[in-house]
Amino acid sequence: MARDNLDDLLVFFAVARERNFTRAAARLGMTQSALSHIVRALEARLGVRLLTRTTRSVSLTEAGERLLQNVAPRIEEIEAEIAAISELGGKPAGTIRITAVDHVISSVLWPRIAPLLPLHPDLHVELSADYRIVDIAAERYDIGVRHGDQVDKDMIAVRLTPDIRMRIVGAPFYFADRAAPASLADLMQHNCINLRLASSGGIYAWELRHEGRDVEARVRGQAVFTDAGHILEAALDGAGLGFLPDELVAPHLAAGRLRSVMEDWCPLWPGLHAYYPSRRHSSRALGLVIDAIRHRA
Structure with a gap:
C-alpha cells in the first residue's frame, strides 16, 4: 500500500468516527478544507463514495462502513x-x-x-x-x-x-426548615439536584434499592447539571439533595458540611x-x- 493511501485512510477514519469534519479537523490539527480534499481524493482513487455529506451531517456509505469496520482495527x-x-x-x-x-x-x-x-x-x-x-x-x-x-x-x-456506596446528601442548613426524607414519597417532596445524561440527553433516574428491591426514582428539583462535581457544589450550597458516590462526599460528611439521609435506600455499586x-x-x-x-x- 502506498504511504499516501495509508495517511489518507487515517484521515478518513477520524472523520468517520466523529461523523463531523470540524471535530475531526480539530482532533488532527488540520483545516476542514484540507480534510475534505483528502477524503475526496481517497474516494477518487478507490472509485467509490465513502461518505454522504449534507449541510448538517456526515454519514457513512456501505463502502465507508465496511472500510471503517474491517480495515481500521x-x-x-x-x-x-x-x-x-x-x-x-x-x-x-x-x-x-x-x-x-x-x-x-x-x-x-x-x-x-x-x-x-x-x-x-x-x-x-x-x-x-x-x-x-x-x-x-x-x-x-x-x-x-x-x-x-x-x-x-x-x-x-x-x-x-x-465496591462503591452511593449517598443521598444535603447541607445541614438545607434541613433547617424541612424534615429529612425517610421514604420514596418523602423524597419526591424535596428539591433534588439532577444529572442530565450526555448519552441520551435525558435526566438520570436515581438508582435506589430498598428491602431487596431496585427502585428508579425520577426526582424533581430546580437545578440540573451534567457532572457530579457541580452537583456536589450545589448540595454544599444548600440548593437541594444530591445523589453521589461516597468517595466524593465522604470528606464533607466527616467535616459536617453534608448530611447523609435514607441510607437504607442507598445501594452498593460494583x-x-x-x-x-x-x-x-x-x-x-x-x-x-x-x-x-x-x-x-
Whole structure:
C-alpha cells in the first residue's frame, strides 16, 4: 500500500468516527478544507463514495462502513505492535488516552498517574471527562473506566476501587426548615439536584434499592447539571439533595458540611474497573499506567 493511501485512510477514519469534519479537523490539527480534499481524493482513487455529506451531517456509505469496520482495527493492531516493539529497546513512550467521568479522573486516576509522569518523560497521558458509555475501540481510547458490571466481556478489566456506596446528601442548613426524607414519597417532596445524561440527553433516574428491591426514582428539583462535581457544589450550597458516590462526599460528611439521609435506600455499586482491548496488552506504556492505577488494598 502506498504511504499516501495509508495517511489518507487515517484521515478518513477520524472523520468517520466523529461523523463531523470540524471535530475531526480539530482532533488532527488540520483545516476542514484540507480534510475534505483528502477524503475526496481517497474516494477518487478507490472509485467509490465513502461518505454522504449534507449541510448538517456526515454519514457513512456501505463502502465507508465496511472500510471503517474491517480495515481500521487492523491498522490499530499494527500501530500497537510497532509501539510495543519500539519499547523493547528503550523507555516506555507514547500517549495513553483514558476516558472516565470527571470525579473519577480527579479523585482516582490523576492522583495515581501524577507521580508516574516525572519518572517517565516520554510517557504522555490524555484524560478525557465523559459521562457517555464510550466505545473505546471506535474512538481510539486506550483505557476506559466503568463500574464492574458495565465492562464488556471481551475486554481485560482491572479493578480500581472497592465496591462503591452511593449517598443521598444535603447541607445541614438545607434541613433547617424541612424534615429529612425517610421514604420514596418523602423524597419526591424535596428539591433534588439532577444529572442530565450526555448519552441520551435525558435526566438520570436515581438508582435506589430498598428491602431487596431496585427502585428508579425520577426526582424533581430546580437545578440540573451534567457532572457530579457541580452537583456536589450545589448540595454544599444548600440548593437541594444530591445523589453521589461516597468517595466524593465522604470528606464533607466527616467535616459536617453534608448530611447523609435514607441510607437504607442507598445501594452498593460494583467498584470501578479500567478496561482495555486484549490486543493492546503488549504495550509497556499501557502496562505502566494500568499498574499505577490498579486498586491495592
